[in-house]
Amino acid sequence: MFLFHFPKDSERKWSVNYIWLTLIIILFSQVGCKKLVQISDPTNTITTNETFNDSIDAASAIMGVYSKLVNTRKLLYIANGGATVYCGLSSDELINFASSSDITQFYTNTLNSNNTFINAYFWIPAYSCIYQANACIEGLSASKGINQNTKDQFIGEAKFIRAFLYFYLTNLFGDVPYITSTDFNHTSGATRTPQSQIYQAIINDLKDAQNSLPADYSYSGGARTRANAMAATALLARVYLYQKQWSDAETQASKIIGNSNTFNLTMDLNQIFQLNSSETILQWQLNTAYDPYNATTEGVNLITRNANSAPYCYLSPQLLNAFETGDQRKAAWMKSTKFAGKTYYYPYKYKIGPTQKSANADPTEYYMILRLAEQYLIRAEARAHLNRFSDARADIDSIRLRAGLSNTTAPDDADSVLAAVAQERKIELFAEWGHRWLDLKRTGQADATLKQIKPGWAAYQQLYPIPQSELVNDPRLSQNSGY
């Protein structure tokens, strides 16, 4: 090394010293150059531009939204059992056994805005997925590396997911901020959007999805695990129903029911929730390669470990008493456990629970998002409002037939037929996606029904509170009244 090279005489010494000085000056003058503080891009992440530069990465971004919706590590999030269980508790279907205050608040309808489930299981996952859907829509729209067809398809899926989540957000919370941008500078001070505008946006998204997505399941390899035009249509039928646009609801539901090449009521009640059953319009896929068990989150949480262990939630007497004699759904879709001398019934639509699950086995059930039976009931309700009573009865009877029940006896008046639809929805769709809670609210029955069984019921409790932390972090947001 040159450092050990000692000069021998003074002349040499000077020249060496000047070389030294020059070297040092060169070294120092290099500092300040940008390159010195340039770090390579992270090895374990890619940028938004890279993500939407080609269709493979862009597909991964779309898959990421689905994955987030369903893979919740056994927690009941909004789109993976949360709506079923927590909305079920809020209505008259379910009663909690576990007594943590976060859960109890749903049952007693005394939610406070610091409830961690409201925030962590509903609000945050919903908006986090909406953000990603928005990011996909923005990224794809700006992309130059992806062909138009693929772009449209991906955008259509993102719009379906966005519409789906806003549907639940607005039904649970009322007016919520409607966000379509990823720019936090614009969205951080958002205010609440009136529900009517949110519904209009949902309808627009679903129409776009209907137009840009294929009607079959070819692009998901035959599996009914990605949103297509049919899924958009089914959800649109529901949205029109909620919006009391009866004929539109009837039209959309008919599109699904009429598509008998693809959709048929699965006659075996135990087979409906199996993967890709003929009744399926959309299911979330379970992936056992990462989570080694083949059970749905609902199954794991709701099914008891054995016939003598405590349930997480159990079915209310109001629901148990609503079943008609001979209804086969009672035997097929519920099960009981005896704990500390008392018998509890719990939902058993999904059959694989914590002890039935098997490691590394292929799943036999997927998580059901949209199914044909609901479309029959949507159409029945729409037709009842349109005074097409016999058509409505026919739709109801399709469902009753499968349950082993005789045809409905509802006479030709709207109230009777609607009551028959409501009864059928209560039974057919119990412990499924919070249908009962939403139905009670949209049909104006919530106060009358819940007042009788929930002490301290008040009308404001129909809406969940906006999470406290959101109000803190966005002072422009307001709370629902009553909270």
Added chain:
Amino acid sequence: MPKQLLKAMKLMIFFLIVVCLHVSAAGYGQKGTVTISGKDLPLEKVFNVIKKQTDYVCFYGYDVLQNARPVSLNFRDADVQEVLKAALWGQGLDFSITGKTITIMKRVMAAVGPGPSRTIKAVGVVYNEAGQPLSGANVTIKATGKGTITNAKGGFELPAVPEESPLVISFIGYAPQVVKVNEGKEMVVYLNLAKNELDKVVVQAYGTTTQRLSTGNIATVTAEDIEKHPSMNPIAALQGQVPGLVVTQNSGYASAPIRVELRGRSTINPNLIAEPLYIIDGVPLTVLNLAGDNYNSGSQGLTQNGFSGPAGGQSPFFSINPTDIESITVLKDADATAIYGSRGADGVIIINTKKGKPGKTKLELNAYSGVSKVTNRFDLLNTQQYLAMRREAFKNDAIYGIAPDAGNAYDLLVWDTTRYTDWQKFLWGGTGKTVDVKVGFSGGDKLTTFRVSGDYHRETSILSYSGADQRAAVQFNLMHKSLNQRLNVSFTSFYSYTQSDLISLSNQVTLAPNAPAIFDAEGHLNFGGWDPISDQYPFGNILQPYTARTGFLNSKLSLQYEILKGLNFSTSLGYSTIHNSQIQIFPIASQSPVLSPLGSSNFGNNNIANSIVEPQLEYKRVISGGTLTVLAGGTLQSVSVDGNTIYGSGYVNDNLLKSIANAPTKDASDVAGQYKYAAVFGRINYSWKNKYILNLSARRDGSSRFGSGKQYGNFGSIGVAWIFTEEQWIKDHLTFLSFGKLRASYGLTGSDQIGDYKFLTRWSSAGIIPYQGSASYVPLQHANPNLEWQVNKKLEGAINFGLLKDRLNIDLVVYRNRIGNQLVQYPLPTITGFAQVTANLPATVQNAGWEANLRLKLIEKKDFALSFDLNAGSNRNKLVAYPNLAMSPYASRFTIGKPLNIVKVFHYLGVDPQTGLYTFLDKNKDGIINNSLNNTDDRFDRDLSVRLDGGFGTDIRYKNWSVNLFFTFRKREIKSSIYNGYPGSPVNQSIQVLNHWQNPGDYAKRFARYTTLGDATDQNYYNNSDGVYSDGSYLRLRNLSISYDLPVNWTKRAGMQSCQIYFRGENVFLITKYNGIDPEAQGLGTMPPSKIFTGGLQFNF
């Protein structure tokens, strides 16, 4: 042979002789006269006689006597000078006597100046005690202030010194000497190390200084202070030692991260940590916080992969052997830290390990062992009291329609109500054991010195089920100077290996006292017995051990070369690397069998590498009676941190859990971060007659943490000092003052303490389960390309006094730091997609306060010494400015003009005698108490900052005995540890809850009615009220140390230099008004710090 080499060899031989003579001269009595007679005596013989008969020793180079001729002498009891004069007469030789040293030298021909202002030429050389030449020593003419500095060989030459003026020779860390110029003679000056605190060497940024001359705020903790603490982590020893530095260990685990905060909270952001810059032997230890961090718990240390284990991370300093540390220096103000730029914005902590010293090879052996016990236990309810509480709670809740059933009252209806377990005794009943063995060698000659040492430490905790922490460390230091003294090479390195075996079991002592047994009859974990909450069975951890193995290598090579006299080029090349591997297993046997569980394991790895290159040029010269030092340099630092975790699951057999290859399914995630930092800096220091000192520094910093165009910032500082005791009028009038200095500094530093890549959009599939067989990407953050440097403005003033000949030293400091353009994790509503974004906030935070330090050497006698030390610091934190705070996410957290560490709480009024509910003050008198977080109308600000922190101690030495006591104290308010959820829930409570409301008409009860309703409004409010806060101030006898040195005549016989027996105690006692057992154990059931007692032996050969 080249002339220079020859010269160097001569010099070396001279040194060797000096050393030999020096050593042999030791131990002789005081004699002054010489008796000598003989013919043709060689001079060597004459000198030998002088040496034998007196306690003078003679030094001379071997060529000095080359041409000397033998002499004939005849003296009886003659003065040494007389004898020498006669012996050297006519030989062309001269001698000089300094103390007991006689130096023989060739006569130098003097330059003779003309006229009345006659000047003479002074030529000399300056050495230290060990005979090593001191390069860069100041040689100034006392009368004129003019002077020079010594060259690499310690030599100096002043051509024109006024005849009668002495020279002042001084060097950092040495006591200055005033010497008279002897005309025509080469002067040889030996400087002795300074004994007083003011003049001892202290480490400063890129160099050394002394407390006397520094213009900045530098605090030093020495090896002796550190060694007294039997803690495995040297940073823990800083607690209470440095004013303004608040050190808090996060948990009772020895490897747990330690939170260090200098002069208050500087950032608004609750998710960023403003930690000081740590520099170990010149190598910065920068750990990128990839794990995401929290202001309150501090950095997770070296486990950045998201797998932090039972201790919540691992402190990197856990790997450093405290006994290898020579000193820890804390740099605080702008003047001291500015040269480190942005990295030093929150203070700098410099850790230097021990170095070898020239002299006989020394062997040091040290061994100690000790025990630790829990200091104190909480008074909790027994089974009867507990069950009564639960039954009463259900009775009270009947009005809400709540009845006990198997689901909510398993402890009453399902479990055996006659059981009683004192869980504290059960879990904390163990005795921790500590063993430490150390061996060290050091020594060297004038050109080369070395030190090697090795250490092994093992300790266990007080937990009944615990693993052990172990560390083995080696340290090596080598320093070498070239023969011509111009090249200086030093290499320092240590390597340590630690293994932590941990079990997470500390906080389960508040289980119901009638909770079922841990083990069933067959000795298996008793899951079945815990029905219906067998899924909450809390002792599965016993079979889920965590092991972390860490290797830490830290090396630095530094080279220094004197280009010209006073101009030095140096560069240091440093590298440190930490590899950490972790495993925690979750066997089938540790999980509830009813869930038909499978085994799983978590594997983790963390790698941290720091490298640094720091070329520097330093120029020093004497100008106009003052010393000018100019430093220019550059820094290039590169840090890379990466980590991964692999979660293996689906194991059907517990025996294969430690092999990831055998895991049926694997789930991996990784983190990676890179950080580069580049800077150029300059420092100009001018010290005029050691009276007025000016220190200027400037720098340009670049950081990779900012986006394009925002990477560079300019910063600088100015420091001035006035040593007023050097003024004649002070000397004349204030004679009691031995030292007095006023100093002030102001500076700007930047800060880039945010995560990496925050300016970039990031998508990842890590940890995201594939959907439809395709990888799934998710976005990770909001990108903010506009990030720029945070700016810290630091202002400080200080006065230092020395009284009673420096036996009493007092330092008083006031400072004010203002931190603007705050880099924060700005909270966002999650409707934006993420809960935060890293951003600059136009807010200003101020930390202002005072610090005091007092050292008193009351008695300093041969057999008895007594000294006191006191240091204290008080910081007042304040949010100075925050534009539009009311409309920001922080509206409900902060108040302008108040500290950042406030909480907004209700004012608790007591228990309503009629309802048994807690009641609160309706501050705004609107009839309701508003509990929503963003409505603070009924809330009061409560400051939880540390208001005063410090320590004091005393050293007593009597003959061979030494006793040292060290107390730490802290004044602050914290949450009381008595409130545990709400009394009535199925967890145990303090016996204080017995004082509760039972029936209408119960007045002045401390606790409300029992309830099982966790969401009862009054309980919620109470938890957010001042009722749960307590004075957390304390005074702790942190350390007690007693040692006994065996008498010298005993150790001599055993061939030892010294032998010491010692006893040390840690956390000996605590005085506090805290409502709980220890203010460092906040929360009922948190394990308090343990008492540790150790005893040991130290041998020096």
